Amino acid sequence: MAESMPEDIVVDILLRLPAKSLVRFKCVCKRWRSLISDRAFAKSHLQRLKAGDLIPSQRFIISGCNGSLKTVDYEALDDGGGEGRMVVPHGIKPLWEPRIVGSCDGLVCLLGPSNFVIYNPTTRECIELPGPNFVDRVRLSGVSGFGYDSQSDDYKLVADASSSSDENWKLAIFSLKSGSWRSIELPFQEEFNELTGQGVYWKGALHWHVYVLCMYDKREGVIMSFDLLEEKFHEVLPVPVPEVDEDICLLGLGIHGANLFINNCTHDRRIEGWITDEYGRGASWTKLFSVDCSAIINLDRDFEQTPLAYTSSGKIVIWMDTKRMIMFNPKDNTCKDYLLGTDLVREYAIYLETLVSPYLDGGAVE
Amino acid sequence: MSSSPPPSSAAASPSCPKKMIALRSSDGETFEIEEAAALQSKTLENMIDEDCAGTPIPLPNVTGKILAKVVEFCSKHAEPGVDDESLRAWDAEFVNVEQATVFDYILAANFLEIPTLLNLTCNVVADMIRGKTPDEIRKFFNIKSIFSPEEEEEVRRENHWAFE
Numbered sequence: 405m406a407e408s409m410p411e412d413i414v415v416d417i418l419l420r421l422p423a424k425s426l427v428r429f430k431c432v433c434k435r436w437r438s439l440i441s442d443r444a445f446a447k448s449h450l451q452r453l454k455a456g457d458l459i460p461s462q463r464f465i466i467s468g469c470n471g472s473l474k475t476v477d478y479e480a481l482d483d484g485g486g487e488g489r490m491v492v493p494h495g496i497k498p499l500w501e502p503r504i505v506g507s508c509d510g511l512v513c514l515l516g517p518s519n520f521v522i523y524n525p526t527t528r529e530c531i532e533l534p535g536p537n538f539v540d541r542v543r544l545s546g547v548s549g550f551g552y553d554s555q556s557d558d559y560k561l562v563a564d565a566s567s568s569s570d571e572n573w574k575l576a577i578f579s580l581k582s583g584s585w586r587s588i589e590l591p592f593q594e595e596f597n598e599l600t601g602q603g604v605y606w607k608g609a610l611h612w613h614v615y616v617l618c619m620y621d622k623r624e625g626v627i628m629s630f631d632l633l634e635e636k637f638h639e640v641l642p643v644p645v646p647e648v649d650e651d652i653c654l655l656g657l658g659i660h661g662a663n664l665f666i667n668n669c670t671h672d673r674r675i676e677g678w679i680t681d682e683y684g685r686g687a688s689w690t691k692l693f694s695v696d697c698s699a700i701i702n703l704d705r706d707f708e709q710t711p712l713a714y715t716s717s718g719k720i721v722i723w724m725d726t727k728r729m730i731m732f733n734p735k736d737n738t739c740k741d742y743l744l745g746t747d748l749v750r751e752y753a754i755y756l757e758t759l760v761s762p763y764l765d766g767g768a769v770e
Numbered sequence: 771m772s773s774s775p776p777p778s779s780a781a782a783s784p785s786c787p788k789k790m791i792a793l794r795s796s797d798g799e800t801f802e803i804e805e806a807a808a809l810q811s812k813t814l815e816n817m818i819d820e821d822c823a824g825t826p827i828p829l830p831n832v833t834g835k836i837l838a839k840v841v842e843f844c845s846k847h848a849e850p851g852v853d854d855e856s857l858r859a860w861d862a863e864f865v866n867v868e869q870a871t872v873f874d875y876i877l878a879a880n881f882l883e884i885p886t887l888l889n890l891t892c893n894v895v896a897d898m899i900r901g902k903t904p905d906e907i908r909k910f911f912n913i914k915s916i917f918s919p920e921e922e923e924e925v926r927r928e929n930h931w932a933f934e
Contacts, residue, residue, distance in 0.1 A: 409873065409876070409877070409911065410880065413876060413880055413888075413892070414911070416888075416892050417892045417895050417896050417899075420892060420893060420896035421896055421899070421900050422900060425899075425900045425901070427929050428903070428904065428929065429904060429907060430925060430928075430929055431904040431917075431922065431925045431926055431929065432904045432907045432908055432913060432915065433908070433913050433914070433915045433916055433917065434916055434917060436913075437925060528929075
């Protein structure tokens with residue numbers, strides 16, 4: 405009777421499985437291999453994923469100085485899986501000091517010494533992009549980001565293409581669909597000085613935390629976005645806590661499930677995390693956690709400890725320094741230490757486990 | 771119950787709370803189901819609309835054993851005043867059966883177009899299989915792998931990290 409299971413039901417069942425299981429099930433038979441590798445299937449799978457709870461599919465990718473790339477499955481660590489759950493991706497030639505540009509829909513954009521790479525850590529598909537000729541400038545500073553434009557159904561990579569001689573601000577944009585670069589110019593704005601580094605992709609735009617000048621020469625923290633459809637910058641969100649007299653220090657933006665996540669530390673060594681799913685000046689943030697970190701010994705003040713994630717059991721994953729990560733349990737103030745490997749970790753990004761292929765035009769990658 | 775009253779042309783809402791629909795399974799058993807519960811099935815809803823609800827509706831694809839359970843499911847889900855949590859717990863118990871029966875439920879839910887039952891049972895099967903090896907999957911679905919040993923080795927190699 406199992407043989408008479410109609411294929412559309414088999415597909416319905418497969419679409420409910422995590423991407424990791426599906427990658428394994430490509431081995432079951434030719435039909436399943438073809439089904440699972442199909443681009444439309446990957447798209448449906450992504451849509452179903454987004455309609456549910458994203459957190460079980462969230463992972464971190466960390467990059468080390470010697471080109472190592474690793475996935476950290478922090479929920480598995482929480483379950484007592486141990487360090488065996490950290491995986492070193494293969495099939496991607498080691499990039500010297502890869503910079504992580506951003507991630508979206510399970511695709512991670514990396515910057516190597518001479519070009520950009522789009523990689524899906526779950527399916528291990530990888531493509532090198534034709535480089536713009538200013539890659540070295542992007543590596544040193546400048547804004548970058550990777551995200552999805554639903555209007556054109558395209559993934560875009562944004563990189564700072566300005567040189568010091570430019571009057572206006574120049575951004576280079578790569579379209580994965582067309583496989584080509586183009587550039588846009590934006591009139592220079594005060595806030596652009598502050599914009600640097602990886603933008604966080606969320607809701608069709610890239611986001612950065614910056615300070616803007618407001619009344620009485622005060623600086624106010626805001627979240628700025630670069631909308632991938634309009635290709636313009638906007639001030640889109642306030643920050644959850646005003647930074648007053650350096651008592652509160654905002655550490656950075658991230659993603660928690662389907663929400664934008666921001667964290668800060670306070671003068672009395674508390675680390676707090678906030679999430680929001682709203683836009684606009686009136687948007688409000690919900691406090692996800694507020695923990696007293698004096699329980700965490702060996703806080704290295706020269707390295708800003710960054711809370712990376714909040715697990716489903718309420719533990720906080722904190723990036724301590726270039727070599728380790730801890731899982732802090734606020735309920736009993738205990739910490740578990742995890743070595744991230746011998747290669748010093750420089751960057752991280754959160755990503756989803758999906759089947760989305762960087763080969764947008766292909767379907768099955770046989 | 772005696773022969774049903776003339777079917778109303780007003781579509782889906784039951785004309786009286788206790789209107790019963792008769793169903794006949796593939797092995798000749800007859801079951802009665804309240805109209806409100808029957809409407810959980812799009813297939814039955816269409817038949818009721820098209821005035822086919824006079825005689826017991828024959829369901830050649832569903833055995834009596836399964837049909838009894840499907841009637842039970844639909845009746846439970848048509849019951850007023852059941853809170854979400856109890857319904858979820860009831861559903862969990864309902865699908866706490868052997869694999870072959872879950873498959874039968876899926877086929878019945880598909881044939882009768884009962885979205886709630888189909889969703890529930892597909893989730894159960896998904897949970898059953900997510901951690902399995904390809905070999906276990908083949909046994910589970912009775913799939914004959916048509917990869918040659920070389921092809922299979924190649925596919926395994928391509929995706930070896932997924933097995934770690």
